[in-house]
Amino acid sequence: MIPTSQDVATRAGVSRSTVSQILNGRAEYFAEETQARVAQAVAELGYEPSSAGRTLARGSSDIVIALIPDTTFGRNLQDIYGSLTEELARRGLTLVLRLSTSTEASLDRLVVGMKPRAVLTLTALPAGQRDLLVRRGVEVLEPDESSNADVNARIGTLQARHLIERGYRSLAYAHLRDARSDPFGGARERAFIEECRLCGLDQPRILHLDVAPEDARSALEELELPGFAVACYNDDVATALLYAATEKGWKVPDDIALIGMDNTPLSRLTVPPLTTIGYDPNQATQGSLQQLLNRLDKDNNREEVVEVQMDLVQRATT
Amino acid sequence: MIPTSQDVATRAGVSRSTVSQILNGRAEYFAEETQARVAQAVAELGYEPSSAGRTLARGSSDIVIALIPDTTFGRNLQDIYGSLTEELARRGLTLVLRLSTSTEASLDRLVVGMKPRAVLTLTALPAGQRDLLVRRGVEVLEPDESSNADVNARIGTLQARHLIERGYRSLAYAHLRDARSDPFGGARERAFIEECRLCGLDQPRILHLDVAPEDARSALEELELPGFAVACYNDDVATALLYAATEKGWKVPDDIALIGMDNTPLSRLTVPPLTTIGYDPNQATQGSLQQLLNRLDKDNNREEVVEVQMDLVQRATT
DNA sequence: AGCACTCGTTGACACGTGACAACCAGCGAG
DNA sequence: CTCGCTGGTTGTCACGTGTCAACGAGTGCT
Numbered sequence: 001m002i003p004t005s006q007d008v009a010t011r012a013g014v015s016r017s018t019v020s021q022i023l024n025g026r027a028e029y030f031a032e033e034t035q036a037r038v039a040q041a042v043a044e045l046g047y048e049p050s051s052a053g054r055t056l057a058r059g060s061s062d063i064v065i066a067l068i069p070d071t072t073f074g075r076n077l078q079d080i081y082g083s084l085t086e087e088l089a090r091r092g093l094t095l096v097l098r099l100s101t102s103t104e105a106s107l108d109r110l111v112v113g114m115k116p117r118a119v120l121t122l123t124a125l126p127a128g129q130r131d132l133l134v135r136r137g138v139e140v141l142e143p144d145e146s147s148n149a150d151v152n153a154r155i156g157t158l159q160a161r162h163l164i165e166r167g168y169r170s171l172a173y174a175h176l177r178d179a180r181s182d183p184f185g186g187a188r189e190r191a192f193i194e195e196c197r198l199c200g201l202d203q204p205r206i207l208h209l210d211v212a213p214e215d216a217r218s219a220l221e222e223l224e225l226p227g228f229a230v231a232c233y234n235d236d237v238a239t240a241l242l243y244a245a246t247e248k249g250w251k252v253p254d255d256i257a258l259i260g261m262d263n264t265p266l267s268r269l270t271v272p273p274l275t276t277i278g279y280d281p282n283q284a285t286q287g288s289l290q291q292l293l294n295r296l297d298k299d300n301n302r303e304e305v306v307e308v309q310m311d312l313v314q315r316a317t318t
Numbered sequence: 319m320i321p322t323s324q325d326v327a328t329r330a331g332v333s334r335s336t337v338s339q340i341l342n343g344r345a346e347y348f349a350e351e352t353q354a355r356v357a358q359a360v361a362e363l364g365y366e367p368s369s370a371g372r373t374l375a376r377g378s379s380d381i382v383i384a385l386i387p388d389t390t391f392g393r394n395l396q397d398i399y400g401s402l403t404e405e406l407a408r409r410g411l412t413l414v415l416r417l418s419t420s421t422e423a424s425l426d427r428l429v430v431g432m433k434p435r436a437v438l439t440l441t442a443l444p445a446g447q448r449d450l451l452v453r454r455g456v457e458v459l460e461p462d463e464s465s466n467a468d469v470n471a472r473i474g475t476l477q478a479r480h481l482i483e484r485g486y487r488s489l490a491y492a493h494l495r496d497a498r499s500d501p502f503g504g505a506r507e508r509a510f511i512e513e514c515r516l517c518g519l520d521q522p523r524i525l526h527l528d529v530a531p532e533d534a535r536s537a538l539e540e541l542e543l544p545g546f547a548v549a550c551y552n553d554d555v556a557t558a559l560l561y562a563a564t565e566k567g568w569k570v571p572d573d574i575a576l577i578g579m580d581n582t583p584l585s586r587l588t589v590p591p592l593t594t595i596g597y598d599p600n601q602a603t604q605g606s607l608q609q610l611l612n613r614l615d616k617d618n619n620r621e622e623v624v625e626v627q628m629d630l631v632q633r634a635t636t
Numbered sequence: 637a638g639c640a641c642t643c644g645t646t647g648a649c650a651c652g653t654g655a656c657a658a659c660c661a662g663c664g665a666g
Numbered sequence: 667c668t669c670g671c672t673g674g675t676t677g678t679c680a681c682g683t684g685t686c687a688a689c690g691a692g693t694g695c696t
């Protein structure tokens with residue numbers, strides 16, 4: 001039913017070994033006519049090598065597993081993993097997604113079983129999981145810590161600088177309460193605080209809330225008085241605070257200023273619309289992608305990593 | 319480095335064949351002591367069978383591929399696919415996710431290469447992709463069309479009935495403009511219209527918009543006058559309309575009433591908060607899961623499908 | 637004692653591929 | 667004529683598993 005390399009070989013009138021080599025980079029050692037005949041047979045039969053066989057023979061598969069963090073990204077997964085999938089496919093690799101919420105044991109089963117070429121994540125991995133993977137001899141592709149921290153630091157800095165430029169002097173940073181969902185919050189907060197310090201402002205307040213009215217209310221209680229400018233972990237957090245402020249009768253941005261992050265479609269639809277930070281998710285993954293490919297290809301031709309571009313989207317909450 | 323079944327066999331003092339059979343359901347044919355020794359060896363070595371070898375030998379892998387539709391679900395993927403992953407793992411199957419946005423050719427490669435036990439989707443599959451899969455002899459698990467249509471019909475009906483109960487007489491239905499992102503819209507709209515007819519109301523207006531201010535404004539233009547009650551494809555659409563209505567100075571819910579769908583966290587944070595429909599995503603996937611498992615196990619003990627429970631969440635836009 | 641029969645176990649093959657040594661034909665040099 | 671060389675091709679082994687026929691040791695029956 002499904003053609004094997006033997007079928008291709010027979011049809012092309014050569015040995016299976018010839019087919020295999022032509023299809024695996026040794027093509028130049030063969031006569032052009034042979035190459036052509038094999039190519040034609042492959043096309044006619046719609047042959048695709050069995051990844052199981054390949055895996056067995058080579059010791060590792062062509063599969064790259066992306067561990068999806070248990071977190072809320074500002075965008076849909078499509079935006080984030082779509083280009084990764086395509087780019088890897090172009091290099092003969094298959095990207096497959098896996099929720100990293102599942103147990104360590106099941107991750108173990110997965111890697112031992114599938115022998116992935118690499119495991120990739122866009123956020124730092126829990127130590128336990130990373131150990132597991134290296135122990136199993138799997139290549140782990142985490143974002144370059146420095147560059148990742150750098151991106152998040154830039155976000156925090158950008159938020160702080162914008163608020164300060166707009167004249168606000170009492171600043172605060174609002175995290176998601178659930179630390180699991182807030183993997184980048186630490187780095188952003190640190191940069192935010194640092195920027196405040198550099199500008200000679202007081203230590204900013206730190207808030208924690210879930211995306212819910214109750215939490216937003218108590219967060220505002222903590223601020224006690226109007227007059228704060230709050231940088232938020234994402235647009236959802238900003239929306240929650242905006243809601244509570246409106247309810248409380250605080251004027252935005254006079255009594256409280258808010259800046260979000262992600263530039264989600266909904267950030268244009270609050271009243272008033274949110275100031276936020278936007279970025280091109282395609283471009284954002286490009287960096288991690290480059291790192292990944294460099295390490296996989298063992299090509300040390302390090303293409304310089306393009307800095308992901310962030311745009312401050314000024315709307316009406318600052 | 320990675321133990322094989324041979325290693326287990328040697329350690330347990332039996333043949334590899336014995337190990338294989340004990341681990342694959344033929345355990346009862348073997349002496350208890352042998353079973354115990356094998357079990358112990360497995361544990362001590364941390365043995366996991368290589369899925370490549372398995373796949374080769376059996377002709378199909380233990381992998382189930384979930385095709386993620388190119389659509390915006392109201393919830394995070396974690397909520398939707400998390401329980402699926404776990405439940406399948408309990409049955410020795412491994413769920414991996416795959417964006418269905420990628421090309422047909424790459425889907426083909428994936429399927430031929432990985433020989434998945436089944437391919438699963440939560441929405442109906444494009445005809446081209448389905449053909450491809452059955453041609454490759456893969457089991458395709460689509461949601462039972464009738465039950466799926468039924469769920470969506472209930473949503474449309476529920477929205478209509480609520481609006482009518484609240485006394486509204488001029489109704490409209492608002493789709494996402496991008497039909498790709500709106501796979502269920504058709505079924506919901508039909509049920510919505512039907513319910514209007516049953517109650518003797520005029521044919522409802524149909525709107526199409528993206529989640530953006532411009533689109534929401536022109537959608538309202540189409541309605542011309544205040545006095546409509548609009549059922550929306552999801553909470554985001556409702557939020558967009560709410561924004562435009564507020565901007566226009568229309569009072570909600572007097573000049574325009576809105577009901578969303580999904581009960582997202584943000585639906586509590588609009589001003590005024592959205593009336594919407596909530597459901598338990600865990601329970602919602604349970605149905606598809608049961609179907610899938612039944613078909614995989616070939617157990618014809620059809621557990622009756624539990625009806626997905628929907629709760630109308632009345633807030634301030636109706 | 638010989639036979640059939642069961643229980644527990646093993647040996648051998650197949651699955652589809654990649655890698656590499658070995659092979660063959662042809663050809664020029666000695 | 668023989669040797670060595672080269673471009674082109676093939677044979678063979680290894681990868682780790684599942685399956686199934688076959689095997690040996692008991693055991694009860696005739």
